[in-house]
Amino acid sequence: MQPMEKLERCLAAVRQKTDFVPEVALVLGSGLGDYAKEVDVETVIPYAEIDGFPVSTAPGHAGRFVLGTAGGVKVAVMQGRVHYYEGYPMTDVVLPARLLGRMGAKVLFLTNAAGGANYTMAPGDLMLIRDQITCFVPSPLIGPNPDALGPRFPDMSRVYDEALAAIVRDTAARCAIPLKEGVYCQLTGPQFESPAEVRMLRMLGADAVGMSTAVEAVAARHMGQRVVGVSCISNLACGMTNAPLTSEEVNETAARVAGRFTRLVTESIRAIGASL
Numbered sequence: 001m002q003p004m005e006k007l008e009r010c011l012a013a014v015r016q017k018t019d020f021v022p023e024v025a026l027v028l029g030s031g032l033g034d035y036a037k038e039v040d041v042e043t044v045i046p047y048a049e050i051d052g053f054p055v056s057t058a059p060g061h062a063g064r065f066v067l068g069t070a071g072g073v074k075v076a077v078m079q080g081r082v083h084y085y086e087g088y089p090m091t092d093v094v095l096p097a098r099l100l101g102r103m104g105a106k107v108l109f110l111t112n113a114a115g116g117a118n119y120t121m122a123p124g125d126l127m128l129i130r131d132q133i134t135c136f137v138p139s140p141l142i143g144p145n146p147d148a149l150g151p152r153f154p155d156m157s158r159v160y161d162e163a164l165a166a167i168v169r170d171t172a173a174r175c176a177i178p179l180k181e182g183v184y185c186q187l188t189g190p191q192f193e194s195p196a197e198v199r200m201l202r203m204l205g206a207d208a209v210g211m212s213t214a215v216e217a218v219a220a221r222h223m224g225q226r227v228v229g230v231s232c233i234s235n236l237a238c239g240m241t242n243a244p245l246t247s248e249e250v251n252e253t254a255a256r257v258a259g260r261f262t263r264l265v266t267e268s269i270r271a272i273g274a275s276l
């Protein structure tokens with residue numbers, strides 16, 4: 001099935017269940033799924049109930065949409081996302097982001113857990129994503145261009161919206177939440193990087209590395225959604241410390257900073273909603 005046909009079918013399946021129109025769509029990264037507790041829930045849709053929708057196999061990813069209100073703003077929260085390393089085609093990986101756009105979300109708020117590639121980062125830091133490096137993973141736009149969504153050659157000079165970034169920055173300052181800023185690089189995974197790869201990424205200007213987000217941002221920009229992103233730096237990337245890296249460490253750090261992260265996201269969404 002062509003990606004557009006699949007997208008429209010998924011949209012029809014959602015529309016059979018609800019006519020909810022989100023203002024802001026929020027994708028929760030590894031270990032950050034608890035945020036959904038902040039939502040005054042209107043409807044929950046497990047991904048498995050949407051025919052053709054990719055279902056995550058990653059630990060710590062629940063796999064459902066939570067639709068409701070947070071900070072006075074209508075939000076669609078993706079509790080769990082699929083990753084390219086799970087074996088899905090890239091068009092399936094970005095299908096949820098596109099679906100949220102087709103449901104009406106004007107803003108896509110992306111979060112993830114990421115490794116710090118730069119020695120100014122420390123585990124537990126939150127990093128506002130300023131820009132991204134996506135050229136190590138296939139573009140989600142490869143294939144016939146779905147002209148109904150966006151142009152063949154979309155501009156990526158401002159993937160992360162400056163005005164939304166300013167809102168998150170101001171919110172962090174107001175809430176006294178320390179916030180770093182940097183460039184996020186997506187690799188396929190699922191293996192963590194080698195120390196030589198981390199040195200390479202640092203030389204290329206990456207501050208954080210992970211296995212998601214950048215392709216979703218590309219798909220969202222393609223269809224004109226405004227994108228904002230925050231990484232939870234769960235660890236320093238491989239080779240930057242002597243300790244081997246495990247997914248447990250990633251989830252533990254994300255859980256440790258969940259309180260700060262939740263506050264930043266809730267307050268940012270409140271402010272973003274007021275700005276729309």
Ligand code: HPA
Binds near residue numbers: 114115209210238250
């Ligand atoms: N590398 C890649 N992805 C990650 C990391 C990392 O160090 N930490 C969390 N996700």
